[in-house]
Amino acid sequence: MYQKSHLYSPSLKNLNTFAIDVTAKKIIFVKTIQSLIVTVQHCKCTHTPYIILGEGSNILFLENYAGVVIINRIKGMKITDKNKFWLLHILSGEKWHDVVKYTLKCNIFGLENLALIPGCIGSAAIQNIGAYGLEFKDICLYVDMLCLKSYKIHRIDVNSCEFSYRSSIFKHKYNIDCFIIAVGIKLTKKWTPIIFPLLNVNYNTQIKNLTPYKIFSEICKIRTKNLPNPKKIGNAGSFFKNPIITKQQANKMLSLYNLPCYPQENGLIKISGGWLIQKYRFKNINIGDAAIHKKKKLILINKKNATANEIINLAIIIHNGIMRKFNIFLEPEVDFIGIKGKVHPSKIFKS
Known part of the structure; x- marks a missing residue:
């Protein structure tokens, strides 16, 4: 009740x-x-x-x-053993990293590249989480959504989820009066390692000997070393998205800078937002207890008792600086919650 x-x-x-x-x-x-x-x-x-x-x-x-x-805190998981695949039906209140660890324990492989990503299963679908060469959309089969008007559950096939870089239909069309109940994940039994450049540092001569457990361990080491632990330092992961720009914009940037670029399937180019912030040299700006993380520049941190205003003011300084220097719009990745609900980023950041 x-x-x-x-x-x-x-x-x-x-x-x-x-x-x-x-x-x-x-x-x-x-x-x-x-x-x-x-x-x-x-x-x-x-x-x-x-x-x-x-x-x-x-x-x-x-x-x-x-x-x-x-x-x-709606939790539960059902695993179905098929001839060539494992099918996972996971309720949305389960913690993502707990699911990664549990599947490894069960010798079910394919999630190890997404180790140590904070948040629950429902958020994984909304954000289309991704890291080290793998995104949620790559292993998603479906998403079960509860309509909070009719209270009926609808199954959304992966092809209808409109997954893109840190986005989905659940962040836009279905972001009001909708709630993700569960997700379906499909993992092949014929495991193949997903090799991301950072992983090659230790394993470039041992790729054939890679196991899911080694990849899991290495990614946990990388994330623990480079990313702030929210239990110790307040943060929401990347505050801004890595910008996605046209080839023409990328070529113009490349004529001036040695800029990390990542071609996308749609012909656009993803560039490093952290590199842009590093290149601008914001000189370790602190506003109250709000600061830029020393290693990962896309992450804004609450060192102790930062207020939302302090974090927002810092974010605006970064956003405006990148716009002035590079003419690139840094889009926030986090959702903003006001007194009665979500606040659109356009109310905070000007294009």
């Missing part, structure tokens, strides 16, 4: 990886689809705003939230 209101406003500091100290009217943890539906129905009947979070790993609360924050 829906919980009664408390007289205090509970803090969200431990429920968002940026560790922003804001409050909500109420926080409710849900462990079943039915309890989620009951909670949403009550919010709608009382005209109370609500948002649904997993680990809070890709958001920035801009201020205190005037509604109910629903924390998804």
Whole structure:
């Protein structure tokens, strides 16, 4: 049943990886689809705003939230053994990294390149998470979505998910009154390592001896060494996306700089946003406790008690600087949450 209101406003500091100290009217943890539906129905009947979070790993609360924050803890996994494939049906409240570790333990391979990515399964689909040569879309079979108007579950085939770089149909068309219940993942039993340049540092003479466990271990070492641990330093991973530009823009940049470029399937070119920030030389700007991470320049960090305003002001300085120097728009990767819900980036960053 829906919980009664408390007289205090509970803090969200431990429920968002940026560790922003804001409050909500109420926080409710849900462990079943039915309890989620009951909670949403009550919010709608009382005209109370609500948002649904997993680990809070890709958001920035801009201020205190005037509604109910629903924390998804709907967990479970079913593994089906086929002749040539493993089929995984995973409920959206499962932590992504826990699933990676569990499949390895079961000798089911194919997720190891996505080790140590924070967040839950539902967020993996929304963001189309990716790292070291693999994206969620490459292993996704379907996404089960609950419509929060009809309360019916619809299965969205991978080809209809409109996956692209850190984006999907769930971030746009289905970002309101929709909730991801589960995802389907398909992993081949004929395992082939996905070799990413960083992995070749230690294994360029031993590729034939690579195992999923070695790749998992190496990626965990790389991420632990280079990326800030949200449990120790508040952050939401990459604050900005790596820009994707036209070949003409890339050629112009390459005539001036030795710029890392990555051709995309659609003929466009992805360039390193971290390189742009490094090249600009922002001189380790700090605004209060908001700062640029020393190793990964796309990551903004909360060193201790940064406010949302401090992080936003730092982000605007970076965004405007890159626009002035390179004429490239840095698009934020994080979602912004205002007093009643999501705030479009255009309200913060000017093109």
